Amino acid sequence: MKQTLIGQSSLFLAVLDKVSKLAAIERPVLIMGERGTGKELIAQRLHYLSKRWDKPLVSLNCAALSEGIVDSELFGHEAGSFSGATGKHLGRFERAEGGSLFLDELATTPSSVQEKLLRVIEYGEYERVGGRKTLHSDVRLICATNVNLLELAQQGAFRSDLLDRLAFDVILLPRLQQRRDDILLLAEHFALRMCQELALPLFASFSAQCQQRLLEYAWPGNVRELKNVVERAVYLNPDPAQPISEIIFNPFAGLNEVGNTENPSPSQQDIENSTISLPLDYKHWQQTQDIQLLKQALQHAQHNQKNAAGLLGLSYHQFRGMLRKYKMV
Structure with a gap:
């Protein structure tokens, strides 16, 4: 199911306005924000509003791969370049030619890969792993991270020259807690989609108490967590014709208490030990x-x-x- 960017808060609308302006500019873009704030959706918007919209948008989560694999996945490799390399492999840069390449979790990339990325940005050149032929790249680089790259660069944990090239401009995504005006709007959107998935005839809204709890919660997992909480509430609602009256933020709550029957119930202890004054x-x-x-x-x-x-x-x-x-x- 396709995801969309939804919001009406001033912070969110300012981000969308900035994305629209940056989309037309052929420069690398850095997106910074906590997990679950929608960095990949912003990258998609940057691509599809650009003149490269009809060319490939290729993605890679750098944190999901080891150093050697990240190198090969980005730049490709030649047959025999390492054990198991039985044929030529086209990297993400080749597959994204003419379009955009989205690199998520950029901070996890090793120094050797950062050096190669810097060369691609500066000269548009790279080589496959194990190859000698220089390849030329026409790819717009969109990078994302959930850590402060400026601090990492100051500590020597990230190449400052690469950060300089990436930071033509930086898109800072606000936390969901900072987008209070968007919480109920997003919650209703996710609820309606879940109702469609469950083939429910309608969504009867949230009770006033649930709405208040949604607004007061801190949302450490941001929009992604909100989506899970709302979808869970919809499918657990015993009567779809009635407003949702239960919200479970932590599905693991009570895990330690499961099966613990060593102590008598509080109600039993209260009955045995309480003293009541009569009359009443x-x-x-x-x-x-x-x-x-x-x-x-x-x-x-x-x-x-x-x-x-x-x-x-x-x-x-x-x-x-x-x-x-x-x-x-």
Whole structure:
């Protein structure tokens, strides 16, 4: 399913405006941002708004490959250049000829590869691994990183001359937490797509409580994390005709408690050890106890209502009924 750039916050719109201006300029571009902020989508926009739009856009995640493999994948290799090289291999630069090459996780590239990248940028020349023939390249380089390359260069961990060539201009992507106006817009977009994937007839929106939790969450994983959280909420929603009332931020929550039955339940201990002063208003006391238990269970389950129901030995629908009874939803 094709991904798109969505947002209306001032920071996001400023980024899109800058991308539109840079797309027309035949210079390398450096994209910096945390994981999950959409660096690859920005690279795609740069390419398809440029005059190279009808030529190849080739990508490579540099962090996924070892030093020798990165070299070969970028520049290609000749037959017999190393063990297992039974034939000539075209590198990403050759495959991207006339178009754009997107290099993600640039900071992980070894020094030898950085030196070759510098030569391609300066002279448009490179050689295949194990080859002697100089090849010429007409490729626009778009690079991305989630670390501060300026600091790495100052520490000697990244070539400063390569950084100078790449940084004709730098696109800085904001964190999702800085794009508060976009959170609910993106959440609804991902929810609608998930409903289509599940063949659901409609998306009944998020409850007001869920919307508030989405807005207040820090989103360390940025847009990618938001997508996972929303899609999880849609498929777990027991009644698609009703607004989503549960949000699970951490699917691993409660992992350590699974199977732990060494201690009696808090409710049992409370019953055995508590002292009640009589006379009392039983209905008011029972309501107070129920609400307190519901709140404790929700807090312990990180507001996962299904898990909270299990903690109290209730079915999900029984638990939901109690929440409605005490107007907690």
